[in-house]
Amino acid sequence: LAHDLYGENYGQYMLELNASDERGIDTIRTKVKEFARSKTPSEIPFKIVLLDEADNMTADAQQALRRLMEMYTATTRFILIANYPSKIIEPIQSRCAVFRFTPLKKEDVVARLKWICEKEGCQYDEEALAVIYELSEGDMRRAINILQAAAALGKVTVDVVYKVVGLAKPHEVREMIKLALDGRFMEARNKLRELMINYGLSGIDVIKQIHREVFSSEFKVPEDVRVLIADYAGEVQFRLVEGADDEIQLNAFLAWLTLLGKKLKAAQK
Template structure:
């Protein structure tokens, strides 16, 4: 019996062409227009995670160049490519080589562009102007407001909206059917709810839940969520609030070093946790913590050491815990 190698479903069922994209209809039709005229401006794709921004860029490229589109397509992630220097050299090399193709330009995708500093974005702007005759840039961002004005004004803006519940549910059901996975109607709804409109997360949960073996039930979904989202963050908050700072800091190190979570991930998870109904906290305390979480998130962007900023957060929690006697 030959065994089929498996991929993550988020990759396996990623639309390959614009026609396969089942949502963002308005955006898709504008992009199809580019394919038809074989020309396009620089673009800015903005919207929440898992709404199809990167997928749309790939589909567009495939429709323009065919299945071998990678020859004319460069994908960089601003979070991974350290500094504008790396981006500059990579882009330069890519833009310089001439590969005759179906359209007279290449596409450079810069993902998570809103993670670039303002200075790096200025340098990027010059880069966009320098290579405008041979390359088109597609910038991808969660928060378009973090993209500097001169870049915004040089790009065609595409706002990706959160996917509609029925779209996500339909997609999950379709994937389950392709995979011959049995599911409860309620389970799919639960996946939608916990994925917060992020299709990639929803598909990951579905795949993990089905891997538990047997039918995908509400129970299976919660089992996956429980195991994938470690309890450490919640424990850390509890320890800090009860004044056990040292233990809380050990938990912090555990999640950051052992799980590899970034400081930003930790703050966001703390933020999520303090509003969860499992945490019994006075409402005004929730608000105070949330306010400070926002401050810490801002500082993380500016600071040098995530652990110091988050330890300060834990120290704050310990103080608030004492005041509120939780």
């Protein structure tokens, strides 16, 4: 778009910032404001401010941006890219035309990853590319970043992929859940500590992986049990986001799973 509007000198009339790196109010008040108020030749219809990962901006920065959008609407167009639009304040959303892009299809992402591997001479396992897709959730940029990190360690395998993204292997998470449901609380707790230490996982990382595995076809439990676990996992995640202690909350979750398992066994007798 910028090339079409401005030609080879597009860099003079476009400001691109990654809001996850420059997310504070000072960036908006200095870089963005100075760019928006600068003069341009009469043949240039407007300038462009592109804010990538805008959902990472602080609330104060978003309020400052809203005021700039109001002041310089005649001379500047603002493009905000976000993974979570709900984190963008309503006054900004109401001033924008919202375009929602669906995640890319698995076959398209995997085909592109294969093409990259062949061009770069990387060895890979087919299953590893499928895992990269699942972890990227259809985001091509994230998929390529994971592939690049994995390829730096040699052949791209499932184990290497999980290592570079810092997540536990799914079967290990399922094993921990099963231990708790089987009433083996201390073994489940030891497995939890092992996962957190070996993979450097935070409490939120663990609860997200638990939630993912609960809905995996590999996790063999009745539907009503999935519902109960998913519901309680949501409560635990909320507490963790609010600042509760990771270990205490996750141990409490495993204890809850252990009690749930005992109730299920008692109901079957």
